Amino acid sequence: MSPALSVVLCIVLLVILMIVGGLLTWVERRLLGLWQDRYGPNRAGPFGVFQIFADILKLLTKEDWIPEFADKPVFVLAPAIMLVAVVAPFAVIVFAPGILITDLNIGLLFFLAMSSMTVYGVALAGWASNNKYALIGGIRAVAQMISYEVFMGLSLMGVVIIAGTFSLGEIVERQQSVWYFAYQPVGLIIFLIAGLAETRRLPFDLPEADSEIVAGFHTEYSGMKFAVFFLSEYVGMTLISALIVVLFFGGWMGPFLPPILWFVVKTAVLIAFFILVRAALPRYRYDQLMELGWKGLLPLTLLNLLATGAVVLAIGK
Amino acid sequence: MFSNLRTIWVMFLHAFAKRVTVQYPDEKRKLPSRWRGRIVLTKDPDGEERCVACNLCSVACPVGCISLQAAEDEHGRRYPDYFRINFSRCIFCGYCEEACPTYAIQLVPDYEMGEWRRKDMVYEKEDLLVNGQGKYPGYNFYRVSGLSIKGKGKGEAENERPSVDPRELVP
Numbered sequence: 001m002s003p004a005l006s007v008v009l010c011i012v013l014l015v016i017l018m019i020v021g022g023l024l025t026w027v028e029r030r031l032l033g034l035w036q037d038r039y040g041p042n043r044a045g046p047f048g049v050f051q052i053f054a055d056i057l058k059l060l061t062k063e064d065w066i067p068e069f070a071d072k073p074v075f076v077l078a079p080a081i082m083l084v085a086v087v088a089p090f091a092v093i094v095f096a097p098g099i100l101i102t103d104l105n106i107g108l109l110f111f112l113a114m115s116s117m118t119v120y121g122v123a124l125a126g127w128a129s130n131n132k133y134a135l136i137g138g139i140r141a142v143a144q145m146i147s148y149e150v151f152m153g154l155s156l157m158g159v160v161i162i163a164g165t166f167s168l169g170e171i172v173e174r175q176q177s178v179w180y181f182a183y184q185p186v187g188l189i190i191f192l193i194a195g196l197a198e199t200r201r202l203p204f205d206l207p208e209a210d211s212e213i214v215a216g217f218h219t220e221y222s223g224m225k226f227a228v229f230f231l232s233e234y235v236g237m238t239l240i241s242a243l244i245v246v247l248f249f250g251g252w253m254g255p256f257l258p259p260i261l262w263f264v265v266k267t268a269v270l271i272a273f274f275i276l277v278r279a280a281l282p283r284y285r286y287d288q289l290m291e292l293g294w295k296g297l298l299p300l301t302l303l304n305l306l307a308t309g310a311v312v313l314a315i316g317k
Numbered sequence: 318m319f320s321n322l323r324t325i326w327v328m329f330l331h332a333f334a335k336r337v338t339v340q341y342p343d344e345k346r347k348l349p350s351r352w353r354g355r356i357v358l359t360k361d362p363d364g365e366e367r368c369v370a371c372n373l374c375s376v377a378c379p380v381g382c383i384s385l386q387a388a389e390d391e392h393g394r395r396y397p398d399y400f401r402i403n404f405s406r407c408i409f410c411g412y413c414e415e416a417c418p419t420y421a422i423q424l425v426p427d428y429e430m431g432e433w434r435r436k437d438m439v440y441e442k443e444d445l446l447v448n449g450q451g452k453y454p455g456y457n458f459y460r461v462s463g464l465s466i467k468g469k470g471k472g473e474a475e476n477e478r479p480s481v482d483p484r485e486l487v488p
Contacts, residue, residue, distance in 0.1 A: 035331045038338045280328035281321060 009101055013090055017235050022052045024234040028275050035279040056227075064223035067129065074128035079221070079228035082121030086236040089114045093242050094169045096252040096259035103169040108160065111168075111243060112153050115198055118236065119145035122200070122207055122217045125229070129220040137216025140286065141207035144197055147293035148204075151301040152194035158187040158308040159247050172251035179250040186304040188248045190297055195240035197293075199233060201274055203281040206289060241270035350452075352426035353411045356402055358442070359423055359451035366446070367421035367458060370397040374413035374422050382406035383413060400445060404430055405438035419458040423451040 026041060026049060033040025044050035066072055092107035094100045104110050119141055126138020159180050163171045171180075181188045197204040208216040218229045245251060245266040252259030254266075284292065339346055348354070361367050370387035388398035413422050432438050450456065460478050465471045473479070 033336075035328050037331055037334050037336050039336060039340070276325060276329055280325040 006101060009099070010091075013101065014087065017087060017090065017238070018231070020238055021231040021234040022056065024237065024271065025055060025230065026052050027271075028234075028278075031272060031275045032279050035276060059223055059227045062223040062226075064225065067131070067220050069130045070220060071128040071130065074124050075220075076225070078121050078125035078128060079225045079232070080121075081124065082118055082232040083228050083235070085114050085117035085121060086232045086239055088117075089239055090242075092168055093239075094172055094246060094251055095242075095263050099260060100169065103167055106166045107168040108156060108166045108171075108247075112149075112156075115152075115236075115239075116145065116149055118198070118232070119149075121232070125221070126207075126217040129217070131220050133213040133215075134217050134219045136213050137207045137209070137219070140209075141200065141217060143286075144200075144204065144206055144289060144293075147290055148194045148197040151190060151293070151298045152198060154298075154301045154305055155187045155190040155194060156247060157305055158184045161305075161308050161312050168246050168251075172246055172253070175250040175253060179248065179253070181248040184248065184304075184308070186300065187308075188244070190301050190304070191244065191247075193292075193297060195244065196274070196277065197289075199236040199240055199274075201233075201237060202278040203284050204289060205283060206286060209283060211283075237271060237274055238267065241267045241274065244270055348426035348428075350426065352428075353409045353414075353424040355404075355427040355430055356407065356409075356413065356422060356424055356440075356445065357447045357451065358400060358421055358445045359447060359449060359453075361457040361459075362450060362455055363457065364448075366396050367419045368397050368400065369395045369419055369421070369458070370400075371395075371418060373416040373418065377412040377416035379410060379412060380406045380408055397442060400442040402440045402445060403438065404440055405435050420451065420453045420456055425451070 029040040029051075030042070030048065031040075033042075040048070041051040042048040044054055066075055089111040091101045092104050092110050094103065122141035122145075123138045126134040126136075126141065129135070159171065160166060162180065162183055163174045165171060165174075196202075200207050206216075208218070210216075213219075218226055221229060242263075245263060249266050249270075252263045254262035257265070359367055368385075370385055372385065372387070375381075375383040375385060382403040383401070384403075385400040386398040387395055389395055409424065411424050414424050417423075430438070460476065471479075
């Protein structure tokens with residue numbers, strides 16, 4: 001692919017991601033409303049879509065305040081780290097044949113590395129705020145990431161063993177006959193759970209935990225910096241959904257519709273599932289979260305990996 | 318684990334359930350006739366003000382939002398010179414209605430009283446006075462009460478009706 005086209009694609013992708021992030025703030029509230037037997041924002045514009053613009057306008061006119069007691073450079077840097085860390089992995093995601101920015105031969109590892117970076121954003125935000133609730137939120141985020149990062153990577157290794165490659169493009173190609181969720185159901189479920197924890201969505205939103213620690217790591221943030229945190233949460237959710245589609249649900253594969261549309265539809269369904277989980281499940285307690293991670297899912301992941309390896313070895317693929 | 322999955326499934330089924338929200342400005346709930354909303358001053362069947370400016374409502378009001386001044390006309394009948402309710406303070410408890418001996422002050426099912434300026438929430442007598450008899454049609458305070466004197470019981474004089482058992486009037 002020529003460099004110029006690549007740059008254009010980058011910009012288009014960035015714009016689309018921002019729009020999707022904004023749209024998801026509205027979609028989430030409408031869907032939560034639907035599942036909780038109420039309406040959600042439905043008054044501004046058709047179905048309340050213009051609520052997004054109202055929110056943006058509100059956030060732009062808010063005072064962009066940095067607390068006196070905060071560590072200013074880090075305070076400003078933290079949301080930027082968050083957003084960069086969730087946007088960067090889209091570089092390796094394969095949307096459709098030919099529609100991708102770069103097909104790294106270590107695409108999956110790149111994703112894992114970048115998604116681990118988000119924890120810096122959260123932890124630094126909590127630390128720089130110099131506020132006890134923010135700090136608790138940051139610490140929780142770090143603990144949660146360390147626990148869930150481990151088997152998040154390992155749960156994907158089953159797919160890698162079967163596909164025999166780290167490149168996302170090739171992984172999709174290998175799913176021509178059977179989508180990998182059929183081969184790796186355990187891996188899919190574990191990655192879903194880890195993805196929830198990774199994006200700090202309910203039931204694993206301990207770093208935010210509105211009902212316990214005000215707003216967790218972004219307690220002290222206001223205006224557009226706060227909006228950036230929200231945007232990166234929604235972009236992160238899109239990222240995890242897109243990755244699950246690529247790894248387990250055959251990426252762009254599907255009959256009749258054009259490939260890119262299949263990709264969008266599958267991703268949208270997964271995002272809706274993420275929101276459904278938020279609507280349904282209460283937040284885990286801190287020790288329950290740790291217990292589930294270390295005692296439950298990590299051994300399960302290792303077993304899954306072992307079994308996958310054994311089967312692949314036996315068949316001699 | 319199973320209960321979590323079941324919760325997610327049940328939550329998903331709620332997508333097809335009826336929504337409970339009442340879309341207020343577009344659809345309004347039907348209010349019961351004894352809803353405690355805006356306060357009005359009613360008139361008796363002869364078209365006279367029922368209020369006799371006894372100040373009981375003002376005394377009963379827990380937030381002290383009613384203010385009035387008594388006056389007398391040429392026949393010695395009392396009426397309020399001014400009658401003022403500050404609805405920015407009113408809590409719509411209905412104690413004034415209960416305290417009123419003449420059924421003059423009544424709460425009606427109307428709650429859309431929003432104003433842009435706080436000053437506009439103060440209602441004067443002309444704002445409060447309505448042309449109807451409210452919840453007690455046909456009731457005239459001056460015709461159902463009185464004192465019994467020798468040879469003439471309560472409500473037996475000219476232009477008087479027999480007095481009413483107060484227990485029947487309890488709302």
